[in-house]
Amino acid sequence: MLPVFGHTNPDTDAITSALVYARLLTRQGVEAQAYRLGDLNFETPFVLREAGVEVPPLLPPLEAGAAVALVDHNESSQSVANLQNLTVTRVVDHHKLGDLTTTQPAYLRFEPVGCTATLLLKLHHEAKLPVERTDARLMLSAILSDTLHFRSPTTTPEDREAVAFLAPIAEVNDVERYALAMFAAKSDLGDTPAETLLKMDYKAFPFGDSADPEYWGIGVIETTNPAYVLGRQEELREAMAQTRARENLSGILLSVVDILNETNVTLLASEAEEKVVGEAFGVLAQQGRADLGHRISRKKQIVPTLEAYFEPRA
Amino acid sequence: MLPVFGHTNPDTDAITSALVYARLLTRQGVEAQAYRLGDLNFETPFVLREAGVEVPPLLPPLEAGAAVALVDHNESSQSVANLQNLTVTRVVDHHKLGDLTTTQPAYLRFEPVGCTATLLLKLHHEAKLPVERTDARLMLSAILSDTLHFRSPTTTPEDREAVAFLAPIAEVNDVERYALAMFAAKSDLGDTPAETLLKMDYKAFPFGDSADPEYWGIGVIETTNPAYVLGRQEELREAMAQTRARENLSGILLSVVDILNETNVTLLASEAEEKVVGEAFGVLAQQGRADLGHRISRKKQIVPTLEAYFEPRA
Structure with a gap:
């Protein structure tokens, strides 16, 4: 079997x-x-x-x-x-x-x-x-x-x-x-704990030198009610910081995707993520969040941009 | 294009x-x-x-x-x-x-x-x-x-x-x-130089620890006239030894496959290869050659046996 x-x-x-x-x-x-x-x-x-x-x-x-x-x-x-x-x-x-x-x-x-x-x-x-x-x-x-x-x-x-x-x-x-x-x-998140929300659609990706990559955790919450999720920003960032430490990650992001309007506001655990996301995407990243506009696909838009950013220079 | x-x-x-x-x-x-x-x-x-x-x-x-x-x-x-x-x-x-x-x-x-x-x-x-x-x-x-x-x-x-x-x-x-x-x-090899014969159907394979593998070169000559190829054994082994040194390989083999009788006599560059092939296949390997019987597929029979032999012990 x-x-x-x-x-x-x-x-x-x-x-x-x-x-x-x-x-x-x-x-x-x-x-x-x-x-x-x-x-x-x-x-x-x-x-x-x-x-x-x-x-x-x-x-x-x-x-x-x-x-x-x-x-x-x-x-x-x-x-x-x-x-x-x-x-x-x-x-x-x-x-x-x-x-x-x-x-x-x-x-x-x-x-x-x-x-x-x-x-x-x-x-x-x-x-x-x-x-x-x-x-x-x-x-x-x-x-x-x-x-x-x-x-x-x-x-x-x-x-x-x-x-x-x-x-x-x-x-x-x-x-x-x-x-x-x-x-x-999917959006009926009720009183789900922040850590559960973070990990619901979450993957770790290797970036940079393939022989010795750094790993980033990237969660996505696709919802018809982004205001509810973003209202829990500090709780979620706290869960992200804990996960980053526990999983020995170089960074951690949580993209809150508004399904109906096709927009993405991404939560950032700390200033380290603000620097990388700001530079990689050319957006303002501050106070724990970045507006990534219509980049709603982790696979096609978020990960490739970060890969290019971390690619070892020849 | x-x-x-x-x-x-x-x-x-x-x-x-x-x-x-x-x-x-x-x-x-x-x-x-x-x-x-x-x-x-x-x-x-x-x-x-x-x-x-x-x-x-x-x-x-x-x-x-x-x-x-x-x-x-x-x-x-x-x-x-x-x-x-x-x-x-x-x-x-x-x-x-x-x-x-x-x-x-x-x-x-x-x-x-x-x-x-x-x-x-x-x-x-x-x-x-x-x-x-x-x-x-x-x-x-x-x-x-x-x-x-x-x-x-x-x-x-x-x-x-x-x-x-x-x-x-x-x-x-x-x-x-x-x-x-x-x-x-395919068997009309004429006066082809030994090095050319060796490299005609030749691949390098990684064995052992995937983070730090050793590479072995494995050539195959499929022929209806194995006697001709085996008659050039010493010339071929000399080319094998040179290739092993030049390509920094751990070992090098050349399987001479008799297409019609479906048998394989494999040439070995040195005693190091005799030891590995003898142990891995459980055959007599001496004086630069080993009779591998009916094992005629590099992909299905030669490489998997060597992989198992070199597999890191847990």
Whole structure:
């Protein structure tokens, strides 16, 4: 039974792509089972409930050498802790290729689309397998989630075509309305502790000299209610400073993305981050925050700018 | 114009897959051009002549940041020298994933099949593009070459199906006879200098601690006339010792593979290699050679055994 899982701090794509890929593999004769690497955010339970699907279990400890399939990630810093002792036999991902290596030739499928689910739909087509209602619902939700219903600059024509193809099978008549309900669920943060908010969609990235990189933590909160999150700025910055110290990071950022207006106000833990973000993005960064305007994609806009900033000069 | 190229010391798959993938991309609207990273072996000119195709030019120096597509390899040690300064946007490969990283999400397509061309045929099917005669001839030749006409343990059912599909389009009526003619061309080594023979199908592999690996050079000569090659043993071992010193390698091997009988006698540069090969494979290794029996695949049988031998003990 091949375990299939997405990244730590799972978002909707990480969870639903594990479920859909595990089912696809099983239909193709490779028995597979979906797992998760952490707690769900506030959007994914809404999606699973609407689709009538159970939350996948936490990945149990695996024996050294066990075969695994990764979806929606490939870097060891975003995966299970002992990844380098496991045998990665399959990856379906839409991120840049990081430090992944394989010990044997494997099935790797990467394309620069907005969502892993867009690729999974393609795999169904290639395998000439019909898409079932539940899978359609899960893939549709993942694409709307990852692309912020096509607002993100990561959106590709293939993501739009996938949603148009999936909506009737998923029996989602009003895609706009469904997306807004998803985003509302995601934004219903209630009295969630600051540390939980920070870590909900959070990844550590290596920058600079690849032989001896410095790591930055970058969290994103996509919300239809940014005023609520920004109202908790000091509490969040305190959690960021603690995380930076505990994880031995060089810096830590938290981008508060207004989904509907497509804007990003990023919280900065200290003056060190203010200097880097101010210089890297050419913006005013002070009093713990920086207005990054319409840069709402961590993958396509935040991380590449920081990479260029930290790139070792020849 | 996207440059497409295979590995250094190109074999038939490295050359023909660059040609076929460049044509496929161009037909799909991505203007691409095939290049090579070195001199041809003795088999590939036969294949190109039979297909009526020109030898692709040597890759010219590329500007930093230029986009490139790789076929049939992914490790920097087997690629263009400044790979880390280039932007890899596409890879089609059937080897294990090595130290490749990408700066942006890219198109990566890896599958554990016997030949890159088998994957390229699949890409034609997925794009719903008919395979043309010349491309069919090139892909057929690459599959026969990489799998030693299905003798190699790397052969998969998909490779066999691909040859069955391609042969009529390629107008190759007698596949067995065509393969033998290819292998005879490859074995017509004439008075080729020992150093050239060594380097014809040669790759350096990292073993041991991934942070500080030792490198071994491993050459393969696939021939229908092993007696001729083994008759030049001392000359070849001398070239191996010189290469080991010049390239600062920990060891160097040259496997002389008898294509028709599927056997492998491996030349060893010195007692250091005799010790490692003897212990790793559990065979008698003396007087500069070791009989490795039916282990004829560098990828599937030689390298994994050495990797296991050098693996750092926990």
